[in-house]
Amino acid sequence: MLDDDPVSVARRLLGAVLRTGAVSARIVEVEAYGGPPGGPWPDEASHSYRGLRPRNSVMFGPPGRLYTYRSHGIHVCANVSCAADGVAGAVLLRAAIIESGHEAAGERRGPAVPAAGLARGPGNLCSALGITMDHNGTDLFDRRSPVTLELGEPGESVVSELLGPRVGVSRAADRAWRFWMPERPEVSAYRRSPRAPRPGCSD
DNA sequence: GGTAAGATCAGC
């Protein structure tokens, strides 16, 4: 189902619905990540670029699993693994519309957060849905899983995305592997990493 | 065993 390249899967994940307990959220912004040199999609910015490690093993496993990692020691971010078992690839979930469970999401995010900001940004998205490092490796297509994913109708999301550079990465930042739904306030504002080299400096 | 950097976020 998600046994495909990261860019194709990223486009397919726009409009998909992620569920945890009472909260469901429609994905509106994603980023594709490839794998090691020598693989089908070499990607310097990917956690799997330097090969299989305990932390990134889910990226190398079967498609349709949740790959979570801790960012800057503070936040949890979530990816959906893609590509065949043994091939590294994943799609980072960057922003979503909370469609139900606003109460639970709001409790996790705090009282001052407006609805459109509940799941804006990969760290906030996981916070709003209660996704933790314990969910790493979860099969998103097993109904018994605490985190599940329901894909949108094919074609529904294909028309309505634009392309843009990935956010926050310090390497290969110019690769246009970020996708989002236009005119959505939930989409995170684009910021180039302060550590990234100037635009146009090779890739 | 030491250490530097990191697919982030909120607050100045």
Next chain:
DNA sequence: CTGATCTTACCT
């Protein structure tokens, strides 16, 4: 722009 906060990976 900066600090928070901690795990991983790579170095000696």
